Amino acid sequence: MRKDTxxxxxxxxxxxxxxxxxxxxxxxxxxxxxxxxxQVLHFTGIGALNLLILGLVITPITKRIKTPLLMQNxxxxxxxxxxYAFCHVFSFWAFEIxxxxxxxxxxxxxxxxxxxxxxxxxxxxxxxxxxxxxxKKRMGRRWQRLHNWVYLAAILAVWHFYWSVKSDTTEPxxxxxxxxxxxxxxxxxxxxxIGS
Amino acid sequence: MRNAIGQxxxxxEQAVTDESLYLNRRTVLKQLGFFGATGLLGVSQQASAxxxxxxxxxxxxxxxxxxxxxxxxxxxxKLTPEAxxxxxxNFYEFGTKKSDPVENAQHLNVKPWQLRIEGACxxxxxxxxxxLLSMFPLQERIYRFRCVEAWSMVxxxxxxxxxxxxxxVKPTSNAKYVAFQTxxxxxxxxxxxxxxxxxxxxxxxxxxxxxxxxxxxxxxxxVGLYGKTLPPQNGAPIRLVVPWKYGFKSIKSIVRIxxxxxxxxxxxxxxxxxxxxxxxxxxxxVDHPRWSQASExxxxxxxxxxxxxxxxxxxxxxxxxxxxxxxxxxxxxxx
Numbered sequence: 001m002r003k004d005t006x007x008x009x010x011x012x013x014x015x016x017x018x019x020x021x022x023x024x025x026x027x028x029x030x031x032x033x034x035x036x037x038x039q040v041l042h043f044t045g046i047g048a049l050n051l052l053i054l055g056l057v058i059t060p061i062t063k064r065i066k067t068p069l070l071m072q073n074x075x076x077x078x079x080x081x082x083x084y085a086f087c088h089v090f091s092f093w094a095f096e097i098x099x100x101x102x103x104x105x106x107x108x109x110x111x112x113x114x115x116x117x118x119x120x121x122x123x124x125x126x127x128x129x130x131x132x133x134x135x136k137k138r139m140g141r142r143w144q145r146l147h148n149w150v151y152l153a154a155i156l157a158v159w160h161f162y163w164s165v166k167s168d169t170t171e172p173x174x175x176x177x178x179x180x181x182x183x184x185x186x187x188x189x190x191x192x193x194i195g196s
Numbered sequence: 197m198r199n200a201i202g203q204x205x206x207x208x209e210q211a212v213t214d215e216s217l218y219l220n221r222r223t224v225l226k227q228l229g230f231f232g233a234t235g236l237l238g239v240s241q242q243a244s245a246x247x248x249x250x251x252x253x254x255x256x257x258x259x260x261x262x263x264x265x266x267x268x269x270x271x272x273x274k275l276t277p278e279a280x281x282x283x284x285x286n287f288y289e290f291g292t293k294k295s296d297p298v299e300n301a302q303h304l305n306v307k308p309w310q311l312r313i314e315g316a317c318x319x320x321x322x323x324x325x326x327x328l329l330s331m332f333p334l335q336e337r338i339y340r341f342r343c344v345e346a347w348s349m350v351x352x353x354x355x356x357x358x359x360x361x362x363x364x365v366k367p368t369s370n371a372k373y374v375a376f377q378t379x380x381x382x383x384x385x386x387x388x389x390x391x392x393x394x395x396x397x398x399x400x401x402x403x404x405x406x407x408x409x410x411x412x413x414x415x416x417x418x419v420g421l422y423g424k425t426l427p428p429q430n431g432a433p434i435r436l437v438v439p440w441k442y443g444f445k446s447i448k449s450i451v452r453i454x455x456x457x458x459x460x461x462x463x464x465x466x467x468x469x470x471x472x473x474x475x476x477x478x479x480x481x482v483d484h485p486r487w488s489q490a491s492e493x494x495x496x497x498x499x500x501x502x503x504x505x506x507x508x509x510x511x512x513x514x515x516x517x518x519x520x521x522x523x524x525x526x527x528x529x530x531x
Contacts, residue, residue: 030499033295034276034284035347037493037500096493098505103488111486164486166345167395167467168292 048084082128113163120156265334276349289385297429304428315455318366332356339439354420375460404460478512
């Protein structure tokens with residue numbers, strides 16, 4: 001592995017993990033404001049979105065500045081998006097709902113914004129478990145077709161964010177625009193994907 | 197009745213929050229050195245965890261003063277720590293994030309203050325700041341405070357029953373409802389000057405009660421909490437507390453109380469009528485579209501692993517004192 005690739009990988013691991021460990025540590029010792037659960041949910045949710053969008057801008061950027069450096073880290077960024085999303089969903093079940101499975105399922109079904117978020121999470125989970133190189137080879141063309149669902153996941157995720165907000169929608173709208181921008185770069189591919 | 201519901205607590209030492217713990221957090225964060233990393237993830241407004249890294253040391257510069265009041269009877273519930281009560285606020289005039297009010301409200305000028313009581317009454321009245329604190333004997337009321345967002349607190353308010361004030365102005369028979377209004381001062385309240393900061397709400401914030409709700413002994417005009425005058429993020433110098441209703445009914449920093457004949461408009465109802473009704477009685481069997489109201493998380497001390505999810509009680513547990521007012525109403529319709 002080239003030195004700069006290695007440095008970037010280490011950097012991604014360090015930042016993603018340390019922020020995550022930090023937020024849980026502070027939440028556990030009750031040093032995260034009055035409602036640590038809410039803080040953890042916001043942090044992991046927005047973190048997942050940031051990483052998802054970051055992963056999605058790597059391809060268009062690589063097309064312009066021709067270096068393999070970013071591309072070599074795309075999967076890692078995507079996997080961290082999954083990890084953050086997993087922490088988001090797990091924290092909702094474990095700390096907001098406090099392990100009441102019946103209530104958790106009820107919330108997923110009855111609150112449309114949670115339903116959308118859950119669908120996005122299921123998609124991202126499928127992409128994460130099929131991210132192994134060996135599996136990618138074995139799946140062939142089906143792999144790409146499956147992984148194109150990331151665009152739908154991104155749309156559902158920002159929609160989930162938009163619906164979850166009570167009044168000030170500025171921030172979710174910014175995220176919606178970011179996702180639309182990311183999709184705009186792939187408009188040709190998307191048209192083909194939808195057409196097929 | 198007053199004895200039964202003027203329940204209160206002689207505060208044990210440990211119930212009062214350890215403020216040093218709170219301030220300490222920022223030092224811990226600095227030592228961890230996370231200042232630089234935050235930009236990379238572009239963490240947003242709402243993920244305010246990261247804000248703690250950079251926020252100023254002393255958020256609370258507003259000076260509160262101790263109050264003289266009659267203590268109430270103890271109740272069997274743990275108080276929410278003072279630092280949580282004063283740092284987790286919905287007061288959109290100062291921003292929509294829970295931590296915004298404590299940061300943005302510290303310079304609110306409460307002296308002088310004028311509270312005007314007018315409308316369908318024989319003797320309209322204007323109270324100044326001193327009169328708010330001295331006109332009536334103050335008493336402590338420890339109430340459960342349930343937010344529509346499905347979190348709750350237990351708060352030792354200090355104040356006087358609204359009915360005491362209403363008696364002074366002598367309502368006429370036309371007084372069927374009571375309308376309340378928050379201070380409108382965009383220079384002091386950034387949310388009123390900027391729609392984005394203020395969550396797109398039309399200000400001033402208005403609320404209302406039916407007259408029987410207003411004269412119920414539980415309904416409190418609060419001028420303090422935890423033995424001291426209210427800090428601005430909690431609605432200084434005077435706010436309403438209606439413990440059997442969702443928190444948004446408890447309008448803050450009141451400048452006007454008007455006795456009226458018709459049901460007055462209320463802010464959240466104007467904004468989203470299908471989500472927020474006029475009555476807003478705590479009701480576990482009527483869900484909000486975004487939050488199940490069947491249970492709630494009680495914010496006391498304890499971090500992430502606090503086992504604090506509890507069932508929500510009809511009328512927030514105050515049914516025996518208030519249910520009678522609604523006995524012929526369909527509370528699914530009049531939510």
